[in-house]
Amino acid sequence: MTDHVTTHQAEEDARNEKILIWLNGRCVPKAEAVVSVYDSGFMLGDGVWEGLRLYDGHWAFMDDHLDRLFEAAKAIDLDIGMDRDAVRNALLETQNANGMTTDAHARLMVTRGTKVRPFQHPSLSRSGPTVTIIMEHSKPSIPRPIRLATVPHIRGLPMSQDPKLNSHSKLNCILACIAAEKAGADEGLMLDVNGFVNTTKACNFFIVRKGAVWTSTGDYCMNGITRQKVIDLCYANDIPVFERNYSLVDTYGADEAFLTGTFGAQTPVGEVDGRVIGSGQMGPVTERLRGLYKDLVAREAA
Incomplete structure (x- = not known):
């Protein structure tokens, strides 16, 4: 079908080619935001994530999102390695590094981290978690129902x-x-x-x-x-x-x-x-x- 629409369809924004991505405590260029092939998330889908939206300088319902993130991490016995304030500060740091004020979307992802061998047992993830925030300029563009x-x-x-x-x-x-x-x-x-x-x-x-x-x-x-x-x-x-x-x-x-x-x-x-x-x-x-x-x-x- 030629007029296919997705529920996450956004306007093209050239600024997204130069975004900085938060990865384990540092804001790095897009090309450098890479994780190991041994990462639990890549290998097994072992992790949790949140999507947040920036409106007029404010992350909507951030406390609700942080509640859900920490509850999910607890449910899968994953130590994020950061408290709520640290996660909140990481979001704000990434926002400021990218100069974003509104119409931005953040995907905050936490995996169990890098494994020492390529098998599923969680005890093989010994590096501590991988935490990353992808933040893009993002204005919804959904042209029809x-x-x-x-x-x-x-x-x-x-x-x-x-x-x-x-x-x-x-x-x-x-x-x-x-x-x-x-x-x-x-x-x-x-x-x-x-x-x-x-x-x-x-x-x-x-x-x-x-x-x-x-x-x-x-x-x-x-x-x-x-x-x-x-x-x-x-x-x-x-x-x-x-x-x-x-x-x-x-x-x-x-x-x-x-x-x-x-x-x-x-x-x-x-x-x-x-x-x-x-x-x-x-x-x-x-x-x-x-x-x-x-x-x-x-x-x-x-």
């Missing part, structure tokens, strides 16, 4: 790989992305283990029916920070909101659908499995939530 296709890949049970973890192990989501593209869609809609609508491969998913906002129970999806902000905004502004099980039948008949994520905030969905959702354009509830979220970000920055 997203088209989704339901894919066979699911977000699994907590005892296999807990979908709440923002882990480096993303192969199931990558396969979902490939399946969606081969179906002619922009992004894959993933079901949960019971066949209920859950999330997409990169974002949390919402529908709107008769003025009420529905999203999944949260049991099988990433514990999205933007997702939670939207739920909180609904409660605060008398918009009915339900975290519940719902099916593809409910989805196809929805009046609106949208995605949430740190990068795109609220991205309208125009089509699911070839069915046009509502008018196929951004609906009034989605538009209202976009405005409320923008105001929330501005209030937090102030």
